[in-house]
Amino acid sequence: MLIIGLVVAAILGVAYVQWRTENPSLPRFGMASAAAVAGAAVTPIAMGQCGFAAEATGVDNLLAYGLMAAGAWLALIAVHALFDRADGRVKEESQMTGEIRTGGYRMGWWVPWVLLSPTLIILVVFLYYPAIRTFTLSTQLTRLGAPKSVEVCFGNFSELLITDPVKLVAYPLIALAAIYGAKLWFTRSAPGTLSRKGADVASVVAMLSVFVALYAMFSPGGGGQVAYRPVYINTVIISVGIVALGMMGGLAIAYLAFRNLRGGGVYRTLLIWPYAISPAVAGVLFFMIFDPTAGIFTHAMESWFGIDVPNYREHAALAMAAIILASAWKILGYNILFYLAGLQTVPLEQIEAAVIDGASAWQRFKTIVLPAVSPITFFLLVTNLTYAFFEVYATIDFMTKGAPAGRTSVAIYEIIRVGVNTGDLGRGAAQSVLLFIAVIGVTLWQFRTSGSRVTYGGA
Amino acid sequence: MKYRLLAVLAAISLIVAACGSGDDDTTTTAAAGGGDDGGGTAAEVIDIDFWVAFSDEARLGFAEDRAAEFNTKHPEYNVKVTSFASYNDAFDAAVLAVDSGEPPGLIHFFEAATRQALDAVDEAGNPIFKSVTEAIGGRSEILGEPVVLDDVVSAARNYYTVDGSFYSMPWNTSSTVMFNNMDMLNAAGITEPPATWADVEAACEALAALPDGPSGCITWPNHSWFVEQSMGQVGELLANADNGRTGRATEAYLESDGMLEYLNWWKSLSDAGYYTYTGLQRDWDGTSNAYIAGEVAMLIYSSSDTTFFDENTDFTNVASFMPRNGDVPYVGNLIGGATIWMLDGMDSATEDGALAFMNFFSNPENAAAWHQLTGYIPITQAAVDLLESQGWYEESPNSKVASDQLAAAANTPASLGALLGNFVGIRDIITIAIEDILVNDLDVATRMATANEEANKSLTEYEQLFGN
Numbered sequence: 067m068l069i070i071g072l073v074v075a076a077i078l079g080v081a082y083v084q085w086r087t088e089n090p091s092l093p094r095f096g097m098a099s100a101a102a103v104a105g106a107a108v109t110p111i112a113m114g115q116c117g118f119a120a121e122a123t124g125v126d127n128l129l130a131y132g133l134m135a136a137g138a139w140l141a142l143i144a145v146h147a148l149f150d151r152a153d154g155r156v157k158e159e160s161q162m163t164g165e166i167r168t169g170g171y172r173m174g175w176w177v178p179w180v181l182l183s184p185t186l187i188i189l190v191v192f193l194y195y196p197a198i199r200t201f202t203l204s205t206q207l208t209r210l211g212a213p214k215s216v217e218v219c220f221g222n223f224s225e226l227l228i229t230d231p232v233k234l235v236a237y238p239l240i241a242l243a244a245i246y247g248a249k250l251w252f253t254r255s256a257p258g259t260l261s262r263k264g265a266d267v268a269s270v271v272a273m274l275s276v277f278v279a280l281y282a283m284f285s286p287g288g289g290g291q292v293a294y295r296p297v298y299i300n301t302v303i304i305s306v307g308i309v310a311l312g313m314m315g316g317l318a319i320a321y322l323a324f325r326n327l328r329g330g331g332v333y334r335t336l337l338i339w340p341y342a343i344s345p346a347v348a349g350v351l352f353f354m355i356f357d358p359t360a361g362i363f364t365h366a367m368e369s370w371f372g373i374d375v376p377n378y379r380e381h382a383a384l385a386m387a388a389i390i391l392a393s394a395w396k397i398l399g400y401n402i403l404f405y406l407a408g409l410q411t412v413p414l415e416q417i418e419a420a421v422i423d424g425a426s427a428w429q430r431f432k433t434i435v436l437p438a439v440s441p442i443t444f445f446l447l448v449t450n451l452t453y454a455f456f457e458v459y460a461t462i463d464f465m466t467k468g469a470p471a472g473r474t475s476v477a478i479y480e481i482i483r484v485g486v487n488t489g490d491l492g493r494g495a496a497q498s499v500l501l502f503i504a505v506i507g508v509t510l511w512q513f514r515t516s517g518s519r520v521t522y523g524g525a
Numbered sequence: 526m527k528y529r530l531l532a533v534l535a536a537i538s539l540i541v542a543a544c545g546s547g548d549d550d551t552t553t554t555a556a557a558g559g560g561d562d563g564g565g566t567a568a569e570v571i572d573i574d575f576w577v578a579f580s581d582e583a584r585l586g587f588a589e590d591r592a593a594e595f596n597t598k599h600p601e602y603n604v605k606v607t608s609f610a611s612y613n614d615a616f617d618a619a620v621l622a623v624d625s626g627e628p629p630g631l632i633h634f635f636e637a638a639t640r641q642a643l644d645a646v647d648e649a650g651n652p653i654f655k656s657v658t659e660a661i662g663g664r665s666e667i668l669g670e671p672v673v674l675d676d677v678v679s680a681a682r683n684y685y686t687v688d689g690s691f692y693s694m695p696w697n698t699s700s701t702v703m704f705n706n707m708d709m710l711n712a713a714g715i716t717e718p719p720a721t722w723a724d725v726e727a728a729c730e731a732l733a734a735l736p737d738g739p740s741g742c743i744t745w746p747n748h749s750w751f752v753e754q755s756m757g758q759v760g761e762l763l764a765n766a767d768n769g770r771t772g773r774a775t776e777a778y779l780e781s782d783g784m785l786e787y788l789n790w791w792k793s794l795s796d797a798g799y800y801t802y803t804g805l806q807r808d809w810d811g812t813s814n815a816y817i818a819g820e821v822a823m824l825i826y827s828s829s830d831t832t833f834f835d836e837n838t839d840f841t842n843v844a845s846f847m848p849r850n851g852d853v854p855y856v857g858n859l860i861g862g863a864t865i866w867m868l869d870g871m872d873s874a875t876e877d878g879a880l881a882f883m884n885f886f887s888n889p890e891n892a893a894a895w896h897q898l899t900g901y902i903p904i905t906q907a908a909v910d911l912l913e914s915q916g917w918y919e920e921s922p923n924s925k926v927a928s929d930q931l932a933a934a935a936n937t938p939a940s941l942g943a944l945l946g947n948f949v950g951i952r953d954i955i956t957i958a959i960e961d962i963l964v965n966d967l968d969v970a971t972r973m974a975t976a977n978e979e980a981n982k983s984l985t986e987y988e989q990l991f992g993n
Contacts, residue, residue, distance in 0.1 A: 211620040211645035211653065212990040288975075290982065359803065359815050379804025380964050467805050471961040487613065488950035 067118040068110055071131055075099075075106035075138040082142045087149055098145050105141025106134040113205060116219035124231030125224040200502075203495035210489060222496030226294040228285050241279035244272040277302060292493075300386070301476040305454035307390035308397065312450055313443070315394060316401025321435070323402070324409045334406060341399030345457050349464030352392035356465075382473035385466050389474050392465060393458050401446055408442035409435070447512060455505060477501045573604045573879050574629035576619060578612040578863065584697075587898060591891055595882050599668060602878040612638065612863065613949070616645075619868070623647045628868045630879045633696065635863040636684065637750075637948040640769065642866055643687060644946065644991040655869035658691045660880055668881040673888055676905040680931035683941050684860050687770070693864035694883040697901045699829040700858050700927040701754045703848060707841040709739060709822040718823075718843055721851030722790055725823070729799035732822055741801030743794065744812045745825035747959050749952035750861050752787070757940040758849045759783040760856035764945055764984070767938035774945050775988055777980035779955065780973045786850065788962060788969045795963050802963050806956040827861065828927030831900025835923055844923035846930045857934025859942035862901060893917075902928045946987030951980045 079102035080095045087094070110117065110130060117130025179186075204222055208215035227234060248268040255261035280298060287293025323334050340348070355363045358377040367373045378384035412435050420430045436443075459478050462468065468475035468483070475483070481501065485494015575592060579585045585608050592604040609615035612635040622628045624647060634642055645653045657674060665672055674694060681695040705718040713731035729742035745751055756763055761783030766772035778784070794800035801821055803811035809826075816824035817838055825847055826834075834842050849855055865883055867876070885891070892908035895901060897917065903909045909928065912918060918925045934940045945951055958976035961967055 207986055207989065209987075209990055210617055211641070213644075213646045213650055214990060216989050290978075357811070359811060359818060359820060377802075377804045380802065467807070469804050469806065469960060470964040472957060483953070488947070488953055489613070489617075490950065 067127065068115055071110075071134045072103050072106055075102040075134065078102050078138055079142060079145075082146075087146055088155075089149070089153060094149060098142060101141040101145045102138040105137035105139070108137045109133040113219065114217075116205075116217065119219070122219065123224065123229070125227060125229060125234060126220045128231045128234055129220040129223060200495045200498055203491055204499045205496075206492045208492050210491065215492075218492065222493050223500070225290070225292045226285055226496070226500065227283055227291075229289070229291065234283055237279040237282050241272070241275045244275045245269075248272040296472060297475055297477055297480050300472075300474060301455075304386055304389055304393075304458065304474070304476050305451065307386070308393045308454040308458070309447065309450045311390060311394035312397040312401055313446055316398050316446070317405050317439070317443075319398070320402045320405035320409060321431070324406060334402075338399040338403050340396055341403065343396060344460065345393070345396060346460035346464060348392050348396040349461035352388060352395075352461075353465050356388055379466050379469040382470055385470060385474045388465055389458065389462055392461050393454065396461070397450055397453050401450070404442050404446055405439060408439040412438040444512070448509060451508060451512075452505070455501065477504070569601055570603050571601060571875050571878055573602060573631065573875060573882065575604050575606050575865075575882070576609055576615045576629045576632045577606055578609045578615045578633045578635070580608050580610055583898060587895060588886075591886050592882070595885050598885075599878070599881065602882070604878075604882050616642070620645060620647075620653065623653050623868065628653075628870070630868060630871060630875060631883065632866050632868065633863055634693070634866050636861055636942070637945075637952060639685065639687065639692075640774075640944045640946050640948060643692065652869060654692065654866045655876075656690045656692045657694050657867055657880070657883065660867060660876060667877055667884060670881040670885045671888065673884050673892075673905050673907065676907050677887075678902065678904060678906060678909070678928070678931065679936070680860050680934060681862075681902075681904060683936055685864055687944065693866045694887065695862070695864045695904050696887065697829065697895075697899070698860050698862040698904055699827045699901045700860055700931050701751060701825060701847045702828045702831070702844045702926045702930065703846065704816060704824045704826055704834050704923075705843045705845060706816070706819065706822045706838075707843050709819070709840070711841075713738065713822075718845035719848055720846065721848055723851050725848050726794070726799070728823070729794070729797070733799070739820055739822055741815065741821040742799040743823040743825070744801040744803070744815050744821045746808050746812050747802065747805075747956050747963075748807045748809075749955040750827075751825060752784070752955055752959070753942055754847060754858050755787045755849075756781075756783055757857055757859045757934070757942060758847070758855060759787070759853045760937065760939045762939050763943040768941065769944040770938045770941065773988060773992060774943065775984055777945075777951065777977050777984060779958075779977040779980055780970065783853075784973060785969055788959065788973065790850075791959070792962055792969060796966075802960075804964075806953075806960055827900075829862070829899050829901050831923050831927070832898065832921075833900070835921065842923065844926040846926065846933075855933075856937060857940030858930050859934070859940055860902075860931060896924065897921075900924060900927070902931065945984065946991055947983040950983050954979045954983065 076099040079099035082102070083090045083094050083098045110133075113130075116122065117126045117133075119126075122130075205217060205219055206215045207218050207221070248265060248271070251268055252262070252265040255265045281295065284295040284298045285291040285293065286295045319337060323330065323337055327333060343351075353361075355361055356375075356378050358364055358375070358379075361375075364375045367375050376384065378388045416434050417430055420434060425433070455476075456478055458476060459482055462474055462476065462479050466474045468479060477497065478501065481494050481497045484490050484497065575588070577585060577588045579588070585606070589606045592606050595604055596602060607629070609618065612633070615632055616634055616638065619629060619632045642654055643652070647653055661667070661672055661674060674691065677691075677695055678698075680700075681698045682691060685691060685693055685695060703718060707718075709732065710716075710718070710728060713728065713735055715728045715731055719725040719728045725743060732738045732742050753763065761781050762768050762778055764774035764778055765776040766774050768774065791800065795802060801812075801815055803815065805811055812824060813826065813830065813834075815821050816826075817834075819840070828844070831844060834844075847858060865886070867879055867883070871879065887904055887908075889905060889907040889911045892904045893911045893915075896903040896908065896912065900923075903912055954976050958972050962969055962972050
């Protein structure tokens, strides 16, 4: 089984050089094949080929092949960069190193390394080592203070997924096919035609199909599997909700506050304040507002209007809404701050010209302001999503503790609950790796889609 | 050139300053140490770290005050209290500290993780903790402090005695009691606190019939401890091997008849609108607030807050036994709380200091003061006698309920409570299942079957890691 994987990797290497690089040649075919095989072999060797052991399931094989493919792909990218350098082709001229490169380093090759070493040491000790440790932990069943740990191979991952390997391969491939299909349709249709409109719809559907495919791949629980599908749904709803509300609210408020008002400076400063509050305090504040017993909002509604407010923690939709509201409120100040800065770059003469041409306020906002702040929007999209993924733990812990029955338990909350509170380090690590992959995936996707639509101005 | 010289000078002055301040620190510490022990030399003072899992001022302050008293009484020792946010935080920190060679002397750890504490080992595979009984070795006093371990009330002694050895020194120990708003109950024609499940239902019906009755009737935290108490009451085991007391538990019994009956009763109370669910697991604050605010007439809670309720309620607050299933013979309630564990590997002088401190910490005066401060039971018989002689129980009858309830309990594996591996995780499994049942209106038997599967998996995995 391992051999098949390595042979495929070798063929992949040749194919890559043939179709993706500029100067294919025999030595380069050999080099790429060797690199792909080496890249593919790293993970099976590190994990003792456990993914292909006799007791490994179909899903285990699949995950092992997946890791081999990822290793081979990374190796090929490195080889490609090497070829480019050999051909004297450097893709992007870095602005920071441009000047220094011409002069070289006057004092010897080791000087930059010495100067970099404090940063490198910190990175290795506090970032790379813990990251590698997380990967090894994720393949174990282990607890703090336990006399031994058990190697479980991909067990911590496969229990989060459905058990049918065929479906597990098919769903992402279908989603991928949908995306490329929509792309193809888009390039073949002329702007302004009905076909282009159809292609636009198709690309949205294709994008959604990724979410659906992931939904179908996570296990609904039962039969010894962990019910991770609900966690996935919660994470998608709550993260999208926080980012959408936080960014739209941030832009709307910033746009209003940007106008020349009396005492505008004070007003703008006050708007930024929520950002200074920690997620835990945000949780406590909103808890105090909506708590069914002690909440201010609940009390006011009851005593002034006689409305009996239901306990938000007993209804999934209300609980999620409360979490989204609290988290979006907390990040609002940050978004306002950046949008206020961004709005200053909006070219005034264009707006004046638009006013003279008779454009309405909404048209001006849509066609001039929005594109002008698009770099900020893109930046905020990345940071807000990171916030929604990683920093909502405290807010959730204070407001719902995952109630009702786990419907507000998002990925990061689940990681801490499993890995820290119940001490199951292996499973916690495995879920961390999953979140890590998700963040990389979402960020890459953002760079490919929104990145191309961002205009950075300039001549 | 000039700037380079300046930079070098600046660097040198920084280094000198850093070294200088280091020297200063050492001097200050030595001087302070000398001052503390009243003239003795600094080298003779033995530090004993005591890690406490309380962070509130009252309870942490109690520990700090006792440590200060002990240090004054025994100037050759310096007991240092460090606060942790939770039992788990303190425990994890202790395991890591053992591996890095800087362990504390004493650590405060809770009852549910007794199995885990007994099984915890360092990197070389040696147990982290040492049995307190074994360390005392039959002495009746250590450094002049009378040994009180033998006098610990039986409910606590039996709970913490594993394989015949009393491992850790009980500190905060409580039981579940019910607090009753007698003003409300009297208004509904109920004169005595409800004793059985049927009594509770009758009281709730009567309260619901009142025109100006409370919005709810009864509440308690969705914490696994209350489930465990109810299983003790009806004599139902939570796991095999006599609740993990005659061997290692490998199978959970979360779908036993007693469990299903109890949860069905709980669900029926909730469906009828009598039980108020705050919507959070382990919600001590929310349930306590609901009782103090008069939104419910009855609260099943830990006796640890008896003094707090006596002082903070503006109605007649009466404590009573935890209500039980009247159709089944009563077996017994169990304790909850935490003990002080002693780490292995101290030299004999340090160990004696740690033992002396533990016995000083729970001497009759201190144990009685601790009880009066909180409502945790007086942990030794001598402390009970002292409180009786002071007339405390006449003055504060609610304080005696938990002790009486524990004294009435039979000494069986069911009423002692379970010793399970991964107990914290299994408790989570139980409370999540209950929340699911209450909020999503699920069938009790089906949901608990799933929970039992999860608990069994958890126990199996624990044995894979910790079993022989």
